[in-house]
Amino acid sequence: KPALFAVIVMVGLFIIGLQIIPVLLGFGLIAFTGAITLSEYYRGARARHQVSGESYFTALTRLFARNRRRYGGYLIHVGVLVMGIGVIGSVNFQQQTQRSLAPGGSMTVGHYTITYNRGLTCNPQFGISGECAEWYTDRGRDIQVIAGYMTVSQAGQPPVIVAPYREVFLNGTGELTPPGILSSVGEDLYLLYLGEQSGFGTIKAYINPLIQFLWIGGIILVLGTLVAMWPSAAERRTAVVPQRAALVPGGR
Known part of the structure; x- marks a missing residue:
């Protein structure tokens, strides 16, 4: 459960000595949002695994292949959240x-x-x-x-x-x-x-x-953008078919 995970993260950080309330809330929000996003990957992979018997890794890769915009968008969210860790760390603990x-x-x-x-x-x-x-x-x-x-x-x-x-x-x-x-x-x-x-x-x-999290998050964001923008096989076929059809009227 995302809310429970966020609470666990905040309590854990508090126990190890982080007692700045706004920073704790920031990390808690990142944990909550990240858990929601990653759970979308898990639910999709689990559904394919249960239906087809695929391994979770295979199921996840095929989820990306079938719906790049959706799952690439989730990856963009993950990248932004990872960058948020870097921003919080570098601003508050320098x-x-x-x-x-x-x-x-x-x-x-x-x-x-x-x-x-x-x-x-x-x-x-x-x-x-x-x-x-x-x-x-x-x-x-x-x-x-x-x-x-x-x-x-x-x-x-x-x-x-x-x-x-x-x-x-x-x-x-x-x-x-x-x-x-x-x-x-x-x-x-x-x-x-x-x-x-x-x-x-x-x-x-x-x-x-935590400044490295800015770079890591940026890489994840760029990767997610490329995945989301990359056309699927069906979209490539749709783009090719009209071009071929346009050649027919003038052909012999």
Whole structure:
């Protein structure tokens, strides 16, 4: 029962420490709507299984083949719901911090420890050699690169070296600050390096929980759209027959 499932989800989240009522209601609504949508797949597959003896997997694939618009539409709903999980997580549980660290200094955000190793500034106007040459294998000589090397550690995982950087256009048109990203199913860690001043490098760190669900939901949504729009065999035959018939009056 969808309502019971939604209640179980909300109670379970509350027990493990999630006590923000609007967020609980949001996850409960997603659970309720998702249960309704998935039950449509189950009921259709069960009916075919009982009538024809097909396996549930075969029955489900034939449901899609016979009524792509309906079951592709359900898949679109599932994609939107999965994306909703990502939106709720990233909006309500994002963590961020910014620190200026001397080389060897550390900061924490969530369960990550970030240690600043060193900074590197490469300006083509003063020549490119040594370590800086690695940064200019695929970028123009009108860009100054300001990179920060840091080590990210977390319990139970080997440390990872990350090097976020800034690209400053020497013609004065602006700059880019691509983040260093560590991704997992549960969350993404974004690291921005803002540069070094007086021997201290400034690092900005974000944790975006459940952000991967946005991408997963988007993929499901696109897949559902393709399934819903793809013509069935009967529709393809209907489209072909009039074209053939139109050739008859002028034929010999």
